[in-house]
Amino acid sequence: MLGPTIYTEASVxxxxxxxxxxxxIRLALPPALARAHRAPGQVVKVRTAAGEGFFALASAPSPDAVVDLLxxxxxKVADAAIAAAAPGATLAVTEPFGKGFPVEEAAGRDVLLFAAGSGIAPIRAVVQHVLAHRDGFRRVTLxxxxxxxxxxxxxxxHLAWERGGVRLVLCPSxxxxxxxxxxxxxxxxxxALAFGGTPPEETVAFVSGMTAMVDDVRRVLAGAGIPPQRVFANF
Incomplete structure (x- = not known):
């Protein structure tokens, strides 16, 4: 995934x-970049003195063109980005890209969300989308x-997520x-929790984490009757 090669300064x-x-890190995207933010789960590239890196957007598309990174x-690149990202400074970023999560596939269905480590960033974007359109989904468990x-x-x-209708199960390993x-x-x-009681035939899953984790989630869900075509990663 090479992604865009044109960078624009975004205000921190x-x-x-x-x-x-x-x-x-919270950024204000210039209008040209903000127009490319179309789906939860998209990513940007950040250019620093230490090189370039890919970072998933931790927020859903919004009219104010504000995005979060985690x-x-x-x-090296992450630490350089952190060092450079002081409020009032700028970061060189590309437009958001990638397919993100096809949240429309979950309309009217139960939703399972899986996140591990920094994979919570794009899943948080899905949570924000769900909360903004809560009537469009059935049971949602993260x-x-x-x-x-x-x-x-x-x-x-977390409390606001729960109150908004997203059941949250925290899993330290x-x-x-x-x-x-x-x-x-x-x-x-x-x-162990029977996938929150969701019926397999009515469930869509969105997953983010390391490749091995994503593959294992797919395997476990397939064993529970949720087919691979209803399990989506953002890459």
Missing amino acids: LAAWDETAPFRG VKRGG FYGQRHGAEFAYRAE GEDDAWPGVRGRVQEVAR
Whole structure:
């Protein structure tokens, strides 16, 4: 996935520590770039002094042309982007691209969302879309995994997601910290909880995470009767 090669400076509106591993960055896209933001799950490329990197947009398309990124510390490009993204500065970004998630496929159906690690970024965009069009979907359940309980991003929004009709199941996979709820990989927890009670014939799934995780979620869902053509990744 090479993506666009033309970069435009986007203003940094805000930057914050979402969790210890993750930094949130809010950008105002110029109009020409904002017009390309058409679906939850699209990505942009960011150019820094350390090189270029791909980052999923962590927000759904909106008329105000404001987008969020969730950047995981530890990579050269990611750390350079974090260092450069001070409020009032600019970041060089491409227009949003990629097919994103075909949310129209889930209209009138139950929806399962799976996110692991920084994969919560594009899934958050789906959650925002669902909340803005809640009557268009049936039951919606999000299985969200991180290694440790302290690493779950967007904690300040979780209650609003639940109140808006998105059931949230947090799934830490590590064994070395206290956690009062379920524990394990998202696909294992989902299977143990009978996928939130969704009937396979009425369910569409959106998945984001590392390739091995996405493949395993597809396998588990297929075993539950949800065919591959109703399981979508954003890449």
